[in-house]
Amino acid sequence: MKSFNAGEENGIKEAVRRFILSSINVTHLDDDDNLFESGIVNSLFAVQLMTFIEKTFAIEVGMDDLDIENFKSLNAAAAFVVRKTGRQGS
Amino acid sequence: MQHLLTDQQKAKHAEFKNFVTLNVEPFAEAWDREQRIPDLVISMLAKCGYLGCSLPRDYGGQGWDIVTFGLLNEALGRGSSSLTGVLTVQAMVSMALLKWGTEEQKGRWLPPLAKGEMIAAFALTEPGAGSAIQSLVTEFTRNPKSDSLILNGNKKWITCAQLAEVFLVFGKLEQRSVACLVPRGAPGLDVEPIHDLMGFRSAGLAELTFNDVEVPSANIVGKPGFALSHVAPVGLQYGRISTACSGLGLLRGCFEESIGYAAVRKIAEKTVGEIGMIRSLIAKMGTDLEAGNFLCHNACRSEEDHVPEAFEKTLTAKYFTSRAAVRAASDAIQIRGASGCHESSPVSRYYRDAKLMEIIEGTTQIHEEILGKIFVGQAGRCGK
Secondary structure, eight states: OOOOOGGGHHHHHHHHHHHHHHHSSOSOOOTTOOTTTTTSSOHHHHHHHHHHHHHHHTOOOOGGGOOGGGTSSHHHHHHHHHHHHHHHHO | OGGGSOHHHHHHHHHHHHHHHHHTTTTHHHHHHHTOOOHHHHHHHHHTTGGGTTSOGGGTOOOOOHHHHHHHHHHHHHHOHHHHHHHHHHHHHHHHHHHHOOHHHHHHHHHHHHHTSSOEEEEOOBTTBSSOGGGOOOEEEEOTTSSEEEEEEEEEEETTTTTOSEEEEEEEETTEEEEEEEETTOTTEEEEEOOOOSSOTTSOOEEEEEEEEEEEGGGEESOTTOIIIIIHHHHHHHHHHHHHHHHHHHHHHHHHHHHHHHHHOEETTEEGGGSHHHHHHHHHHHHHHHHHHHHHHHHHHHHHTTOTTHHHHHHHHHHHHHHHHHHHHHHHHHHHGGGGGSTTSTHHHHHHHHHHHTTTTSOHHHHHHHHHHHHHHGGGGGTO
């Protein structure tokens, strides 16, 4: 299982940012922008974002991970991936 | 598309087509007329492992890849859209449960679903909420007396509800969306068959009424608040793959019936197939069939590879094949003339079934709305 250290968190964030910018008609996304509350992405995009994260970082999002806090922003998503890979690697 | 398949997939497709030739095509008109699929046929699907074909072997499924799942739906779609509907909803519930169920839920429900000992139905649509699923009014409330929920509301146009022993019911709990497994035998649940549909007449559609139905809280699938954003989309994705491929099978049926007829039917000294206007209809049908094959294969491969584009590819395939099936069925009747308007030819049934494919798992217009938005959103990819 692939794992990430804290220094790689920015790389995770950039990968997620690139994916969102290439999928949604926005030109800029700050690390703490609330993706769902701001309307940047809608619920239809939620599963695509989850699939991207699962595929890119080789993790599986399960029932226990269903928490909007895990996906609400780039920072939140990156922290989730780091946490998840750490947990899965242990 | 055959050259894109592995040898194993080709062999499976041949097996599926043989099953349909022997067990489905000769009887599909009678099922349509009687508005019922015999239990024996459902048992045959179960025995062949078709009802749990996408579930992992650990749960008693076949563990087949999604391309093979698509091929099965294509083959069945050639014979009977209604019968394919059984497979569609079984996969919708099973795969949503596989993704979002607890270990306990999966251990309890998936083995009987995989073996086809239990048929499931996906209870999402309501009399007042079809395409607009956010408008659901079916309501779950917490039972203050026990760790259970009380369910009230109505679901309508639920495929296979006449046969199902368990329903994955979507509604609201404390203003949040929720999905919950509800057994057919639950007191207060009434299943009223819907007869005399235009198409899918033997797909066992029914209306469900829930009057203070008590279900254990442990039957909630996923978490409240995520039923419409995460649980339903997994089921609907499989539903669209199944419907896209079933539509492709129907399209193949129209094509094969048309070329077979055009090759032998004579008008004066010419066969119908020698008439330019008929050739034009067949050319459009054959081209749609080829394009639909590639779109369906691409959708199935994308889902198998678990890439985020799978959603878009599947929408595209379903959008295309459902519309192409309507065109093909209309033209197949036109080619046959009066004989195409009679039940002695399957094309009249194809015509009725095809139209429903433009409505189930998202209407054509909803597909256009979503796909249009997705494509505009991709402007960044081309530097605009």
